[in-house]
Amino acid sequence: xxxxxxxxxxxxxxxxxxxxxxxxxxxxxxxxxxxxxxxxxxxxxxxxxxxxxxxxxxxxxxxxxxxxxxxxxxxxxxxxxxxxxxxxxxxxxxxxxxxxxxxxxxxxxxxxxxxxxxxxxxxxxxxxxxxxxxxxxxxxxxxxxxxxxxxxxxxxxxxxxxxxxxxxxxxxxxxxxxxxxxxxxxxxxxxxxxxxxxxxxxxxxxxxxxxxxxxxxxxxxxxxxxxxxxxxxxxxxxxxxxxxxxxxxxxxxxxxxxxxxxxxxxxxxxxxxxxxxxxxxxxxxxxxxxxxxxxxxxxxxxxxxxxxxxxxxxxxxxxxxxxxxxxxxxxxxxxxxxxxxxxxxxxxxxxxxxxxxxxxxxxxxxxxxxxxxxxxxxxxxxxxxxxxxxxxxxxxxxxxxxxxxxxxxxxxxxxxxxxxxxxxxxxxxxxxxxxxxxxxxxxxxxxxxxxxxxxxxxxxxxxxxxxxxxxxxxxxxxxxxxxxxxxxxxxxxxxxxxxxxxxxxxxxxxxxxxxxxxxxxxxxxxxxxxxxxxxxxxxxxxxxxxxxxxxxxxxxxxxxxxxxxxxxxxxxxxxxxxxx
Numbered sequence: 001x002x003x004x005x006x007x008x009x010x011x012x013x014x015x016x017x018x019x020x021x022x023x024x025x026x027x028x029x030x031x032x033x034x035x036x037x038x039x040x041x042x043x044x045x046x047x048x049x050x051x052x053x054x055x056x057x058x059x060x061x062x063x064x065x066x067x068x069x070x071x072x073x074x075x076x077x078x079x080x081x082x083x084x085x086x087x088x089x090x091x092x093x094x095x096x097x098x099x100x101x102x103x104x105x106x107x108x109x110x111x112x113x114x115x116x117x118x119x120x121x122x123x124x125x126x127x128x129x130x131x132x133x134x135x136x137x138x139x140x141x142x143x144x145x146x147x148x149x150x151x152x153x154x155x156x157x158x159x160x161x162x163x164x165x166x167x168x169x170x171x172x173x174x175x176x177x178x179x180x181x182x183x184x185x186x187x188x189x190x191x192x193x194x195x196x197x198x199x200x201x202x203x204x205x206x207x208x209x210x211x212x213x214x215x216x217x218x219x220x221x222x223x224x225x226x227x228x229x230x231x232x233x234x235x236x237x238x239x240x241x242x243x244x245x246x247x248x249x250x251x252x253x254x255x256x257x258x259x260x261x262x263x264x265x266x267x268x269x270x271x272x273x274x275x276x277x278x279x280x281x282x283x284x285x286x287x288x289x290x291x292x293x294x295x296x297x298x299x300x301x302x303x304x305x306x307x308x309x310x311x312x313x314x315x316x317x318x319x320x321x322x323x324x325x326x327x328x329x330x331x332x333x334x335x336x337x338x339x340x341x342x343x344x345x346x347x348x349x350x351x352x353x354x355x356x357x358x359x360x361x362x363x364x365x366x367x368x369x370x371x372x373x374x375x376x377x378x379x380x381x382x383x384x385x386x387x388x389x390x391x392x393x394x395x396x397x398x399x400x401x402x403x404x405x406x407x408x409x410x411x412x413x414x415x416x417x418x419x420x421x422x423x424x425x426x427x428x429x430x431x432x433x434x435x436x437x438x439x440x441x442x443x444x445x446x447x448x449x450x451x452x453x454x455x456x457x458x459x460x461x462x463x464x465x466x467x468x469x470x471x472x473x474x475x476x477x478x479x480x481x482x483x484x485x486x487x488x489x490x491x492x493x494x495x496x497x498x499x500x501x502x503x504x505x506x507x508x509x510x511x512x513x514x515x516x517x518x519x520x521x522x523x524x525x526x527x528x529x530x531x532x533x534x535x536x537x538x539x540x541x542x543x544x545x546x547x548x549x550x551x552x553x554x555x556x557x558x559x560x561x562x563x564x565x566x567x568x569x570x571x572x573x574x575x576x577x578x579x580x
Contacts, residue, residue: 028188030317030356030380034439036401037357037380039317041113041188045435047397048188049424050115051410052080052385055123059087061102067411068110074414075424078188079112080384080406084119084129089169092133097176104186115384115404117191118173120166120306125199125323125336127155134165141165144198145206147261152200157298158208167309178314190316191384192307195323195361196299197336202259202291204298213294217254221297222247224350231377235343239289255290265333283330286343293347295338300351307354319357320348321384326364342373361385361408367392371400388413390423390514391447391498397427398445398500401438419514422569423498426512429541430571433502433510443502450495450516458525460503462532462576465521470495471568499566505575507535512571520564528578534561535575547573 031040038045051071058064058081071079081103089095100116107114119129127135127143134141135153141162143151155162170192181187198204203213225232225240226247232240239255240246246254259265266272274282286292307318322340329335340348340358348358357380362370367389375381381402386392388407396402407413407420415421427434437443446455448468455466497515504510511520522532537553553572559565566572 027182027314028185028316030403032378032439034401035375035378036439037378037403038435038438039188039382039403041185045438046113046188046403047427047431047434048078048113048115048382048404048406049076049393049427050078050080050404050406051076051414052117052406052408053082053411054409055082055119057411058082058103059084059099061099061106064103064106068106068112070411070414072110072112073416074410074418074421075416075428076410076414077111077113077428078115078404078406079107079410080115080117080191082117082119082129082194083173084123085121085134085166085169086119086129086131088173089131092131092165095169095172095176097173097180100173100176101180104181104184107186108184113185114187115189115191115406116177116187117194117384118170120170120193121155121162121302122196123194125154125195125197125339127153130155130166134162142206144201144204144209146201147205147259147264149205154199156204156206156209157295157302158204158206158212163302163305167306170306171309171313174310174313174316182314187316189382190310190318191359192303192310192318192320192355195321195336195339196303197323197339198295198333199336200265200333202265202288202332202337203295209298212298213251213258213291215250216248217251218297219248221347221350222254225346228346232346233343233376235286236289236293236346239286239293251290251294255293257288258291258294259288259333265331267334268328269330269334270328279327283325283327285330287331289343292332292337293344295332296340296344296347297338297351299338300340300348300355304352304354307352311354317356318354319359319380319382319384320352320355321359321361324360324362324364324370342376345377345379356380357382359384362392363387367395368399371396371402375400388420390419391496393420393423393427394498394500394512394514395445395447397434397438398443398502423514426500426514426569426571430500430502430510430512432542432545433504434500437502437504442504443500445498445500447496447498448518449497457501459501460509461506461525462503462522463525464501465523466499466501467519467521468497469517469519469565470497471516497568507576509574509576510571511566511574513566514569516568518566520566522564522576524578529580531579533577533579534558534564535577536573537564537575538573539567539570540573541571 028041123129142156142159144154144156320340323336325335359382360374382404385408393405396405450470457464499513502510538549539551540549
């Protein structure tokens with residue numbers, strides 16, 4: 001009996017060790033769960049509570065040395081850092097990786113993961129991070145042309161030599177990365193290029209571009225659109241429909257006329273002035289769609305080649321990010337025309353099948369609207385660049401199924417005592433619950449401002465009434481009528497909070513919140529006893545997948561069992577019951 005138990009224990013240990021070894025050998029990859037797509041690292045879902053460094057911060061190990069500990073102290077687990085083509089290949093055919101190796105070493109030392117941003121042919125729509133030898137040779141590496149006939153520092157997608165040289169350098173970097181990081185998995189994903197697209201015109205007007213625009217839309221793209229007609233982005237579908245759903249023809253014949261030559265693209269679409277209505281609606285519409293669709297196809301084909309070359313060496317998840325259309329930049333050319341915006345996702349899918357996801361850089365106040373447009377048709381959701389808005393972080397992970405959230409220029413705002421650090425701690429403390437519930441109807445998230453009306457939502461067999469109490473006095477006893485929220489000074493920014501709410505069992509919930517307290521009332525949706533009682537209430541956190549109780553709550557902290565209050569910067573496990 002003793003021998004048998006020992007054998008079973010040894011067998012279990014060996015199996016566990018083997019499983020751990022296999023997970024360690026498995027590359028970071030994407031995996032579908034319900035409507036969400038998750039990043040899997042060493043066999044487990046990984047939520048990247050991240051920050052993107054300034055564009056040139058990672059170009060110096062000395063500059064970064066004091067920043068690494070601050071990043072770790074701000075509760076980040078991932079850093080987005082740029083590696084440029086100019087740094088990797090300062091002389092053609094001679095590659096340098098000392099800087100990349102230093103970034104890997106420092107990230108590991110501070111127990112941080114990396115997402116690398118490949119600044120190759122394009123950064124922010126322009127070509128300022130290409131090597132000097134590329135910049136000098138404008139005949140071998142051609143630029144785009146504007147309608148004025150002038151060129152600008154923006155490599156044309158019709159330069160095969162540019163594409164091939166970029167792909168060669170990227171492949172060399174991925175080959176090196178595999179040799180130095182395939183065991184540690186410090187680097188989780190790669191962003192290929194940055195905010196690509198044509199600026200200051202709606203499309204490239206060079207001679208090769210004009211010939212391609214006047215030629216037939218590639219049948220490869222037309223077949224893809226026809227096969228996916230039922231799920232196409234509505235903006236693309238409408239443009240195709242208006243022109244009669246033609247199965248072939250030039251870009252203008254299939255998708256409508258491009259920008260007239262007489263129109264010059266302004267820096268912003270607020271000049272000439274727009275009415276308030278135009279300001280709020282124009283950015284949601286397409287202008288000269290055939291020009292934007294044409295450029296989307298060209299950028300997708302170019303970048304697909306680069307991604308294929310990189311994945312042939314080291315098959316990490318790879319993505320492309322988008323500079324968004326917005327009120328001040330509503331016309332193609334005021335934002336990069338052809339970039340992976342929601343209206344051209346289908347074209348990018350057809351042209352760049354090697355690309356794993358298309359991602360938004362979100363600085364708009366319309367966070368939920370943009371997020372919902374980006375997750376259409378199952379597009380995996382990762383936010384590589386955004387403003388520092390802690391409430392949006394909770395909403396991204398808890399409502400939209402994000403695998404990562406990353407404010408830009410993070411070293412300017414990182415620290416242990418910031419609101420972002422508090423939000424990241426809440427997300428980390430309930431990460432196993434979030435990961436288990438993403439893509440299902442058992443979890444959601446909300447943001448509220450002080451003074452907002454209560455929000456109603458359905459979760460886990462109950463109807464919930466959620467009120468935001470702000471940062472003031474939290475009631476410790478039931479009230480016949482909720483107290484009015486405290487008044488704010490006229491010029492004060494509204495107090496904002498956010499919460500993630502997850503149902504993990506018939507009568508079990510996990511709640512995490514920031515920014516202020518929330519009151520949560522529950523009403524049963526099914527037949528039976530109508531009164532909901534508060535059972536067990538625990539404040540705690542998850543450590544290595546195990547729930548750790550910090551405090552058992554009752555009495556004044558639960559309104560004597562009649563008020564469910566989620567305090568700021570905490571995670572709670574709550575059980576409820578019904579009685580009559």
